[in-house]
Amino acid sequence: MALQMDPADTTRDSLLAKALSAAARSIDASCGRRFYLDAAATARTYNPNGRVLAADGGERLIVDDLGDTAGLLVEAGTGGVWTAITGYETGPDNALVRGRPVTxxxxxxxxxxxxxxxxxxxxRWGWPAVPDDVVQATLIQAARLFRRKDSPEGVTGSAEWGVVRLSRRDPDVWALIEHYILPGFG
Structure with missing residues (x-):
């Protein structure tokens, strides 16, 4: 176990759950995306101006991470009148098969x-599954947050090493998540 705790000891479960949740949401915020999949489909509206890229295969409308295409509905409209659109494709190709979202x-x-x-x-927005490296980064960050209660003012230490100031970012967490960060975030 990363925290070297007795699994039968449940006295700190609430603190551990809070640290895990905070670490996951912090990584989501740092990357500008959510690595979990919504339970139900919801509608999001996009203005094509500034979100469309012209490419050889046609116009690409950039959307938030889309983790499941079952029941996908695309409509165009103005003033509350919507018309279903057909004939579109999702991109990148094979994204969901590779465990990546449609973008x-x-x-x-x-x-x-x-x-x-x-x-x-x-x-359904989000990722089809949480990538292994994001899971590992979340566990490292959660352990760090849990131990933070023992390092007031961001300072920790031991008799062997002396006092050490904690860095703002864990370099291992950053290395695991940096390739998931959307431009303009992080």
């Missing part, structure tokens, strides 16, 4: 609209 909707023929047009996407 774009590709319109091979046509456009996503402009001006006051909005695109509403109903889906």
């Amino acid at each position: 774009a909707l590709v319109m091979p023929a046509g456009t996503w609209g402009s001006g006051s047009t909005r695109v509403r996407v109903t889906a």
Whole structure:
């Protein structure tokens, strides 16, 4: 065990659960994404202006991490009147098969609209599964947060090493999550 605690000792379970939850949400915030999958589909609305990239295969509408395409509904509209869109593809190719989220909707023929047009996407948001390196980073950060109660003012120490100031970021956590960080976050 990372914390070298007796599994039968449940006196600190509440503190451990809080540290684990805080570590997970902190990593989500640092990366600008959520690594868990929503239980139910919800709708999100996008303005295509500034979110569409022209590519060889058509226009790519950049969307939040989409972790499940079952029941995916894409609509376009203005002023509360929505029309279902068909003929789009998801991107990157094979993302869900590789355990990665869909991050774009590709319109091979046509456009996503402009001006006051909005695109509403109903889906289960997040990642299809939490990547192993994110799980490990969360456990390291949770252990660090749990031990933080024993290091007031960010200082810890031992008789052998003396007093040591804790760094703001754990380099191992950062190394595990840095390739998941969306541009503009972190």
